């Protein structure tokens with residue numbers, strides 16, 4: 443066992459790498475433990491960009507705040523969103539100072555950042571790189587910064603298995619390299635930045651590594667987890683057998699692309715005043731309902747033929763379409779929803795502190811309350827940047843545990859849940875979990891399906907690997923919370939409870955045990971007009 447680092451970061455996406463850079467720059471010794479190569483993450487797949495109200499535009503943090511609250515469908519924590527939108531612009535500028543190159547309009551001294559508009563945003567505020575390769579550029583810049591800093595030790599190919607807890611404090615993790623015995627990796631502070639859990643479903647935009655490991659570790663340790671029923675389904679994944687599903691970014695609709703039904707009729711104008719630029723949950727619901735009504739139809743269409751300069755503006759999407767024989771300038775593109783973003787996760791206060799002293803969470807693994815029931819497009823890279831920095835600043839100030847702010851208000855950690863450990867002889871596979879979740883816990887849910895999913899997950903044989911055990915733990919929590927939330931709100935759509943309920947303005951939190959506890963919002967917001 444090596445000497446304990448000051449800060450142990452689990453994961454090397456935008457959140458983990460940002461935390462590592464800030465911690466090292468503040469003089470801490472840092473270990474980054476990541477289960478693949480350093481540059482492997484969901485971050486590098488991000489297309490559209492980073493939303494931030496930068497200077498010299500018609501935009502403002504207040505406007506970004508109101509768009510984020512509207513998308514969140516009454517469940518955002520307004521204080522957390524205020525932090526996100528007010529500190530976000532500085533974090534984007536820091537990324538540029540680190541070397542991330544965002545697209546610009548014009549040349550030389552007069553070149554301004556090129557800003558795109560996406561669904562749910564009332565103005566153009568999304569910075570992007572390489573057209574639609576924003577995540578790859580951010581990951582590149584952050585990996586280079588990490589490799590430049592002597593205080594950071596990188597351990598690639600290490601799977602974090604479980605949190606180490608001594609005397610009620612997180613002190614690191616049990617980790618393993620392939621084929622080696624698990625080893626303790628100790629640290630004064632442990633940061634969960636392990637990303638999302640799209641792999642709970644058969645059809646997802648997330649890479650194979652997005653198995654909800656950090657959330658599952660938190661559940662097993664009795665650390666509070668909330669909002670797990672709010673899995674965001676991206677409305678426009680390319681309908682094609684490849685996995686992860688190629689994403690057709692919302693920015694396409696920002697540039698004029700139009701959704702068409704199975705007969706070729708544009709339909710979003712009848713669904714929402716913002717039409718094709720409606721919030722993501724509204725668009726996913728509109729598509730899922732049409733597919734549900736016509737079981738013989740597998741996809742609808744995205745008509746992007748009006749977009750000028752498609753290959754240079756969206757090179758990643760252009761390439762993905764060409765690979766499957768589609769030319770977006772002539773062909774309508776087949777689309778269907780795919781699991782995309784986990785809005786809930788490990789409960790944190792406004793500094794990223796979890797309910798266990800010494801434990802922090804940021805990025806998609808965390809639930810700081812900024813996304814509520816539905817994440818606004820391009821707010822998640824920003825979330826990772828902002829709350830990673832806040833966690834390190836708080837550690838700098840000597841903070842050790844959470845205070846009762848943000849999503850944490852009224853939520854506490856309790857004794858650990860009984861989770862099923864991985865069993866080398868076990869038979870349940872990733873595909874088993876995905877099949878159950880896709881059939882009964884996807885975009886449209888009801889009590890009968892969720893009950894069936896809960897029973898099917900509970901009767902699976904032992905999970906065949908630690909990642910399958912984690913998928914199973916997150917899926918069971920998702921199904922339990924989705925069953926308990928008897929309403930439709932944001933990305934959680936119950937066909938048996940089609941309206942939102944004013945009695946459910948709060949979170950279903952797991953604080954030990956298998957059943958979620960309802961925690962009313964400390965400061966409810968007015969229900970947004972949707």
Ligand SMILES: Cc1cc2nc3c(=O)[nH]c(=O)nc-3n(C[C@H](O)[C@H](O)[C@H](O)COP(=O)(O)OP(=O)(O)OC[C@H]3O[C@@H](n4cnc5c(N)ncnc54)[C@H](O)[C@@H]3O)c2cc1C
Nearest residue numbers: 453454455456457477484485490491602637805806822823
């Ligand atoms: C196709 C696609 C397009 C997107 N487009 C956008 C966009 O335009 N704008 C936007 O804001 N967001 C976008 N998103 C969402 C955004 O990319 C993610 O939410 C964000 O990158 C998550 O960052 P993260 O650092 O939290 O996690 P990730 O980037 O997923 O990184 C998680 C890291 O943790 C590691 N890890 C996981 N488990 C373990 C373990 N047990 N042990 C060790 N290491 C572990 C992984 O290997 C990985 O390095 C998109 C997502 C996808 C999939």
